[in-house]
Amino acid sequence: MAGHVSIQYPHSPVNRTMKESEPRLVKWLLITAALGFLCLFLVLPLVAIFIKAFEKGSAVFSAAISSPDALSAIRLTVLVALITVPLNAIFGVAAAWAVTKFNFKGKSLLITIIDLPFAVSPVIAGLVFVLLFSSHGIFGPWLQAHNIKIIFEVPGIVLATLLITLPFVARELIPLMQTQGTADEEASMTLGASGWKTFLLVTLPNIKWGLLYGIILCTARAIGEFGAVSVVSGHIRGVTNTMPLHIEILYNEYQFSAAFAVASLMSLFAIFTLVVKNLIEWKAKKSMVSEEGGF
Amino acid sequence: MARLQSMKMKRVGVLPGFGLSLGFTMFYISLLVILPLSMVFINTVSVEWAKIWQTISDPRVMASYKLSIGASLTAACINVVFGVLIAWMLVRYRFPGARIVDGLVDLPFALPTAIAGIALTTLYTKNGWLGQFLSFKVAFTPLGIIMALTFIGLPFVVRTVQPVLQNLDQEMEEASASLGANRLQTFVKVIFPELLPAALTGFALAFARALGEYGSVVFIAGNMPMRTEITPLLIMTKLEQYDYAGATAIAAVMLIFSFILLLIINLLQWRTNRKFI
Amino acid sequence: MSIQIRNISKSFGTFRALDQINIDIQTGELIALLGPSGSGKTSLLRIIAGLEAANQGAILFGDEDITHVSTKERKVGFVFQHYALFRHMTVFDNIAYGLRVRPRKSRPSKPEIEKKVKELIKLVKLEAFSNRYPSHLSGGQRQRVALARALAVEPKVLLLDEPFGALDAKVRKDLRRWLRKLHNDYQITSIFVTHDQEEALDVADRIVVMNEGKVEQIGTPEEVYDYPNSPFVYHFLGNVNLFKGRLHNGKLRQGHFEVDAPEFLGAENTEAVGYVRPHDINIEREKSPDAVAATVIYIHMIGAVVQLELIRTDTGDVLEAELTKEHFRSLNLITGVEVYVKPKQLKVFIPEDYSI
Numbered sequence: 008m009a010g011h012v013s014i015q016y017p018h019s020p021v022n023r024t025m026k027e028s029e030p031r032l033v034k035w036l037l038i039t040a041a042l043g044f045l046c047l048f049l050v051l052p053l054v055a056i057f058i059k060a061f062e063k064g065s066a067v068f069s070a071a072i073s074s075p076d077a078l079s080a081i082r083l084t085v086l087v088a089l090i091t092v093p094l095n096a097i098f099g100v101a102a103a104w105a106v107t108k109f110n111f112k113g114k115s116l117l118i119t120i121i122d123l124p125f126a127v128s129p130v131i132a133g134l135v136f137v138l139l140f141s142s143h144g145i146f147g148p149w150l151q152a153h154n155i156k157i158i159f160e161v162p163g164i165v166l167a168t169l170l171i172t173l174p175f176v177a178r179e180l181i182p183l184m185q186t187q188g189t190a191d192e193e194a195s196m197t198l199g200a201s202g203w204k205t206f207l208l209v210t211l212p213n214i215k216w217g218l219l220y221g222i223i224l225c226t227a228r229a230i231g232e233f234g235a236v237s238v239v240s241g242h243i244r245g246v247t248n249t250m251p252l253h254i255e256i257l258y259n260e261y262q263f264s265a266a267f268a269v270a271s272l273m274s275l276f277a278i279f280t281l282v283v284k285n286l287i288e289w290k291a292k293k294s295m296v297s298e299e300g301g302f
Numbered sequence: 303m304a305r306l307q308s309m310k311m312k313r314v315g316v317l318p319g320f321g322l323s324l325g326f327t328m329f330y331i332s333l334l335v336i337l338p339l340s341m342v343f344i345n346t347v348s349v350e351w352a353k354i355w356q357t358i359s360d361p362r363v364m365a366s367y368k369l370s371i372g373a374s375l376t377a378a379c380i381n382v383v384f385g386v387l388i389a390w391m392l393v394r395y396r397f398p399g400a401r402i403v404d405g406l407v408d409l410p411f412a413l414p415t416a417i418a419g420i421a422l423t424t425l426y427t428k429n430g431w432l433g434q435f436l437s438f439k440v441a442f443t444p445l446g447i448i449m450a451l452t453f454i455g456l457p458f459v460v461r462t463v464q465p466v467l468q469n470l471d472q473e474m475e476e477a478s479a480s481l482g483a484n485r486l487q488t489f490v491k492v493i494f495p496e497l498l499p500a501a502l503t504g505f506a507l508a509f510a511r512a513l514g515e516y517g518s519v520v521f522i523a524g525n526m527p528m529r530t531e532i533t534p535l536l537i538m539t540k541l542e543q544y545d546y547a548g549a550t551a552i553a554a555v556m557l558i559f560s561f562i563l564l565l566i567i568n569l570l571q572w573r574t575n576r577k578f579i
Numbered sequence: 580m581s582i583q584i585r586n587i588s589k590s591f592g593t594f595r596a597l598d599q600i601n602i603d604i605q606t607g608e609l610i611a612l613l614g615p616s617g618s619g620k621t622s623l624l625r626i627i628a629g630l631e632a633a634n635q636g637a638i639l640f641g642d643e644d645i646t647h648v649s650t651k652e653r654k655v656g657f658v659f660q661h662y663a664l665f666r667h668m669t670v671f672d673n674i675a676y677g678l679r680v681r682p683r684k685s686r687p688s689k690p691e692i693e694k695k696v697k698e699l700i701k702l703v704k705l706e707a708f709s710n711r712y713p714s715h716l717s718g719g720q721r722q723r724v725a726l727a728r729a730l731a732v733e734p735k736v737l738l739l740d741e742p743f744g745a746l747d748a749k750v751r752k753d754l755r756r757w758l759r760k761l762h763n764d765y766q767i768t769s770i771f772v773t774h775d776q777e778e779a780l781d782v783a784d785r786i787v788v789m790n791e792g793k794v795e796q797i798g799t800p801e802e803v804y805d806y807p808n809s810p811f812v813y814h815f816l817g818n819v820n821l822f823k824g825r826l827h828n829g830k831l832r833q834g835h836f837e838v839d840a841p842e843f844l845g846a847e848n849t850e851a852v853g854y855v856r857p858h859d860i861n862i863e864r865e866k867s868p869d870a871v872a873a874t875v876i877y878i879h880m881i882g883a884v885v886q887l888e889l890i891r892t893d894t895g896d897v898l899e900a901e902l903t904k905e906h907f908r909s910l911n912l913i914t915g916v917e918v919y920v921k922p923k924q925l926k927v928f929i930p931e932d933y934s935i
Contacts, residue, residue: 131342197628
């Protein structure tokens, strides 16, 4: 799964104090090295985004994020996320259900195919839809004859984003549902519940945190995707520009403050994502720990 | 009907929804993954072999392979060293702000890559915050590309090694110490072998991700042919020139490479899981 | 509700999990499916519940063939090995689940559900816990919630998969007794799976001993313990001593030692093994022609019986024997003493149809 790492459910919390440890000096040297690396690569760029955004004052900032082009980029980005995330969430649940609740031939092949988009370069993810739907693509003539436009239009952006973010929810749910097994669902069936009731009343509450986490990761990627969208978007301002593309254009036009202003908005969302992710992990951990504590 | 039902049950057990969920899954991935990706190979096959060979062995393309693979490998190596270190710090040491640091590690997953690209570029240009103190150039050189790819791959090693470290039986270390090993010996002989499969998985994940990365690199790379042009960018350039055949041929090379990597990653993860669960 | 299991077979790939199983269970019986892991007992239970489908054969509840009836319609109560309690629901909601998911027309009213659930909570003695979540209960409490939840839908059949497997020894014993009493009060046909012979002997009306997908023996606890019909059952239920030898003229003979084996009068010079329970071994200080010499190597004296470990002087085999304390005292034994051992009751099997 070359694209992300699932939420972690530790087997047992490590809270025993270790006497066996490194000398103090080594310990602090290691911590300094690690934190220094993190500062250099994570904190500094993040801080730079916000400082650059306000470098020319808040007037420039607010002008940048409220310009018609910026607003339409935001609208398009939200629209794309609203279409792709629910579709991929439904797909993720269906795929995880099929893969974890049943045994069938070719299961690991199916999981590998679900993983594929993680390993595919975003540029290729865009390219394949050009090959399918552009005027030179195999469906090109037919689409032209029916006056349907996909490439360099919103549908192309949606398709490329769908492909790039396809595995996120499924990949989150598969390991989770594998550990949960089928006993709860079986219990529900023996108690007379129908399949849908079992899913809604038993499965869904069991997977809600994992599902939410998957959806959040999927949203973050859908909003931030650049390469794939860049290939299939016509880069038409106010029409087919998503937020990352808009940032690119501003940046290439040397409107750095405006570029970073829009970037800071997206960074805020990224930070929000991280906070929610940690809350979920904390929740999941808590429920796992109390589960174990009961024995 | 009863026969049909019993045959179905034989195969799939008692829970409902097998046909529906698997059917939808197959339909969805056929439409969005299998059909589109197979286009790369279908389109490649329809072109003359000599022409394909010419495209994918063009010096400029070859230079891009070298750069992409070299920079990705370097970034992945940096990430293994610091990833293991960060995971170690997060699991074993208590220090103020540990929780925030832990959360921050995932930033590269959450932050749009293009933004990472412009932020890093701004930091490392000649007049940038960091660039002005450096006697050598970072932005618009392979070094800059390595910086961007290191950023992108940072969480992979941390997040694969961290749970293994968390579940590592500390009694093993205590046993090692009780048998007279010093701390370094314990780490090298006892802990490191346990972490190795996970670290390798993280390495492969970071490498695979770096190979295909586009958004963060294009800004910092400078995109000079033969020098700082990565393979995904070449595909993009060919597309902009409407050289679909060329773009597709290079994409096919990349895809095959990615498939092989994915296979290796799955094997590695399968081995890690077998060992630790 | 009586249950008839007819010719049930089940394979997983090439592995034959169940092979031609036939069992008749009377209404109100409490049956134990006893066997080692991999013997197919859980598969059989799941097939009865409809959680798995057999490759062939039929299951009848009463006169009705329910082989193709779905789990949902079978009206069985199933208690899972790890309870499978819904962890996002309270004890009350868990127990009420089966009533609440019924289609609207057959669903009891809210007050009826509440009354019923409260009764059950009282039955399983968890009145103080009805608003707790499963994660805040002990193993034994969870097990009782799982039982109450299964009973709430008034099942015709109660199926329990290793019901006490995950509990510690003390709680196990209490719950065992409680289950026995519950069964006596409700008289609901019940089947439980266990690998613990003591549990099966203690609780069940009849025991089905299973091994490698086949039924080895069906009988009351006394029958299967005192009259095992195969070496497997001997080994699986309780301790046993082996006397290897050759059959000749209705006698099992090894060296100077021989015992009667009247059921094998026809056998000539055949290898065979005699099986003797430790408490069926007689120990004497005086030499007699039909006893073997052995040395006492260990004396274990806890409780009412004394367990002896002995080594046969002729073969070096280890034997186990159990005596009462009085008998032990009268023999005046210490370790290292040579005694003479004689099986009181011995069952002979010819070892070509089994492997040890």
